[in-house]
Amino acid sequence: MMTIQEKEEFFCIPHKDNELLDFRAIFGNDNPVYMEIGCGKGELIATKSLVEWDRNFLGIEVKGDRIRIILHKLDASRHANVRLMRLYVDDSVINIIPRHSIRKIFIIHPDPWPKRKHHKNRIIQDSFLDTLNQILRLRGEIEIATDHQEYVMWIVEHFARRKDFVALYEKGYTTLPRAGHIVTYYEEFKRKEGYPPYFMRFRKTDHLPLTAHTPQGDEDDRPETTAGNLSAESSGNR
Numbered sequence: 001m002m003t004i005q006e007k008e009e010f011f012c013i014p015h016k017d018n019e020l021l022d023f024r025a026i027f028g029n030d031n032p033v034y035m036e037i038g039c040g041k042g043e044l045i046a047t048k049s050l051v052e053w054d055r056n057f058l059g060i061e062v063k064g065d066r067i068r069i070i071l072h073k074l075d076a077s078r079h080a081n082v083r084l085m086r087l088y089v090d091d092s093v094i095n096i097i098p099r100h101s102i103r104k105i106f107i108i109h110p111d112p113w114p115k116r117k118h119h120k121n122r123i124i125q126d127s128f129l130d131t132l133n134q135i136l137r138l139r140g141e142i143e144i145a146t147d148h149q150e151y152v153m154w155i156v157e158h159f160a161r162r163k164d165f166v167a168l169y170e171k172g173y174t175t176l177p178r179a180g181h182i183v184t185y186y187e188e189f190k191r192k193e194g195y196p197p198y199f200m201r202f203r204k205t206d207h208l209p210l211t212a213h214t215p216q217g218d219e220d221d222r223p224e225t226t227a228g229n230l231s232a233e234s235s236g237n238r
């Protein structure tokens with residue numbers, strides 16, 4: 001059994017400013033890379049990485065104590081496809097994540113910053129979606145969940161005014177979880193308070209992002225191992 005220090009050495013990638021990550025060197029293969037921003041206590045990354053063993057998972061979390069909680073859930077022999085990074089993600093992430101290198105991004109229960117004067121702190125902003133476009137592969141996806149209804153509308157509207165992403169749900173969101181849905185700590189906490197989650201998915205198109213003008217990457221058309229049943233999803237029962 002690994003000590004927490006051994007786990008830290010195995011799983012945690014030191015973050016060096018302006019040095020691009022080499023995913024082939026990090027994971028030892030060319031499997032598609034999934035990235036989770038704000039992975040909290042790690043329920044999603046620790047579970048999904050077992051099911052989707054032929055994907056690589058990079059979990060990013062700003063709080064060190066939460067990284068340690070995630071480490072307790074990981075084991076090098078079972079989670080060889082997982083790495084963690086302690087980092088506050090913002091537009092500068094483009095300096096460490098190579099362009100067109102990410103197949104899927106999860107942003108599960110991002111901090112909602114409910115007060116209007118704090119909306120500028122929300123992670124979903126036009127410029128940040130430009131940044132996510134840059135690091136995603138063509139047809140790469142962003143999955144977002146939040147229980148905060150006003151933030152749902154904010155997110156749906158931010159994506160709706162762009163051509164470089166297309167919403168995968170008719171109204172931009174659904175309340176129905178996908179097959180294989182993983183309930184995170186925060187989802188469970190908010191459900192108990194009476195706030196169930198809304199789920200959103202957006203796919204990168206071949207349109208240019210709002211402000212950046214770079215060539216688009218190649219695509220990864222391999223089917224997903226746990227394909228969701230889009231036909232079973234609707235905009236839910238609100």
Ligand SMILES: C[S@@+](CC[C@H](N)C(=O)[O-])C[C@H]1O[C@@H](n2cnc3c(N)ncnc32)[C@H](O)[C@@H]1O
Pocket residue numbers: 037038039040041042060061062063066087088089090107108109110111123184185186187
């Ligand atoms: C509301 S919690 C949700 C955690 C987890 N995804 C869940 O569903 O239980 C938001 C998490 O995102 C982290 N976080 C917030 N902003 C971040 C950022 N810009 N970069 C990295 N982590 C961030 C916070 O530290 C916190 O752990």
